[in-house]
Amino acid sequence: TREWHLAARPHGEPTPADFRLVETELADPADGQVLVRTTAMSVDPYMRGRMNAGRSYAAAWELGEPMQGGAVGEVLQSRSDRVPVGSRVLHGLGWREHAVVDASQVVVLPELEGIPLTYHLGVLGMPGLTAWAGLFRLAEFHEGDAVFVSGAAGAVGSLVGQFARLRGASAVVGSAGTPEKVRWLTEELGFTAAFDYHDGPVRTSLAAAAPDGIDVFFDNVGGEHLEAAIGALRLHGRAALCGAISGYNTTEAPPGPRNMMLVVGQQLSLRGFIVGSHTDLRPEFQEAVAGWLRSGELVARETVVEGLDHAVTAFLDMLRGANTGKMVVRVGG
Ligand code: NDP
Numbered sequence: 001t002r003e004w005h006l007a008a009r010p011h012g013e014p015t016p017a018d019f020r021l022v023e024t025e026l027a028d029p030a031d032g033q034v035l036v037r038t039t040a041m042s043v044d045p046y047m048r049g050r051m052n053a054g055r056s057y058a059a060a061w062e063l064g065e066p067m068q069g070g071a072v073g074e075v076l077q078s079r080s081d082r083v084p085v086g087s088r089v090l091h092g093l094g095w096r097e098h099a100v101v102d103a104s105q106v107v108v109l110p111e112l113e114g115i116p117l118t119y120h121l122g123v124l125g126m127p128g129l130t131a132w133a134g135l136f137r138l139a140e141f142h143e144g145d146a147v148f149v150s151g152a153a154g155a156v157g158s159l160v161g162q163f164a165r166l167r168g169a170s171a172v173v174g175s176a177g178t179p180e181k182v183r184w185l186t187e188e189l190g191f192t193a194a195f196d197y198h199d200g201p202v203r204t205s206l207a208a209a210a211p212d213g214i215d216v217f218f219d220n221v222g223g224e225h226l227e228a229a230i231g232a233l234r235l236h237g238r239a240a241l242c243g244a245i246s247g248y249n250t251t252e253a254p255p256g257p258r259n260m261m262l263v264v265g266q267q268l269s270l271r272g273f274i275v276g277s278h279t280d281l282r283p284e285f286q287e288a289v290a291g292w293l294r295s296g297e298l299v300a301r302e303t304v305v306e307g308l309d310h311a312v313t314a315f316l317d318m319l320r321g322a323n324t325g326k327m328v329v330r331v332g333g
Helices: 046-050 117-121 126-138 155-166 179-187 202-209 224-232 261-265 275-295 308-320
Strands: 002-006 019-023 033-042 071-078 088-091 098-102 146-149 171-176 193-196 214-219 233-241 269-272 302-306 326-330
Touching: 002 308, 019 308, 033 088, 033 117, 033 308, 071 098, 071 117, 088 098, 088 117, 117 326, 126 155, 126 214, 126 233, 126 275, 146 155, 155 171, 155 214, 171 179, 171 202, 179 193, 193 202, 202 224, 214 224, 224 233, 224 261, 302 308, 308 326
Parallel strands: 146 171, 146 214, 171 193, 214 233, 233 269, 302 326
Antiparallel strands: 002 019, 033 071, 033 098, 033 326, 071 088
């Protein structure tokens, strides 16, 4: 069986040479473990942090060891009563064709009509819960708010904008990196306005898209986007700080917002969060989202890359914006 190992820690932008595809013996599951055949795995921005030494919010990957991440698959062998052979499961040992996993670390997935298994890596999984927790708990979104989301055509951002629309936002503005993504946001996802952040200063584009300002900002990008949003937030505005991908590959600390005094004057709240601290919201999140998927009100788009061989390419391409919606890698038939 094959698995991806971390070969080197990058300085700046990672390259294919930082990874190695390794052929290895398939181990038998021990008591309490299951053997899973991976059908799809996730590539996510937080994995860039796991390539670095030391702790970010997720533990660093070890050099010369298999990498980890979200994956779905089918149980081939089981030494646990809780997880029978044939179960479809979600677990944290992605980046490999087969995984031997403790049954306690496996979520057995329900068979939901019309819901592909890969949705548990995206709209119904970690990115979806991130969007939900950030918008509703951290940013305290309520009906009538005007919302701005950066990274709006990605896995998390595309859901934030749609959740806001479905819950009665007065306006939903998004930024993204290509004209196609911008069109997708306004034409397919129901954003009120969207802009390509390459077209000029974010502050100018945001002022044009939301001339009356915003109440809520959901930040996936950081840097210039954060400064522009602070400038656009109205009195008592709220921001959920989810990520800052514009700085993940930089080798120097990115500049901070120069307008922090507005946080005082406008009495803003800026709250950072990690999805893992909000898993108590999972039942209400999954119920609402499954309902919107069934009714067709929510668009869940995936960019699918075929084959474990191409997993690193998919990861590097995702960091550069090749994905619309959730980037997933299909691993086996
Ligand atoms: P996405 O699906 O949004 O993929 C990443 C996207 O980032 C790319 O498609 C690209 O789109 C955009 N991007 C890359 N470089 C830049 C740049 N320099 N400036 C602006 N945009 C850029 O990923 P996710 O939805 O999975 O994650 C989105 C954010 O949420 C990330 O910051 C991630 O770290 C964070 N996150 C945080 C969690 C938490 O618990 N706090 C949990 C999950 C995610 P484009 O073409 O628009 O540039």
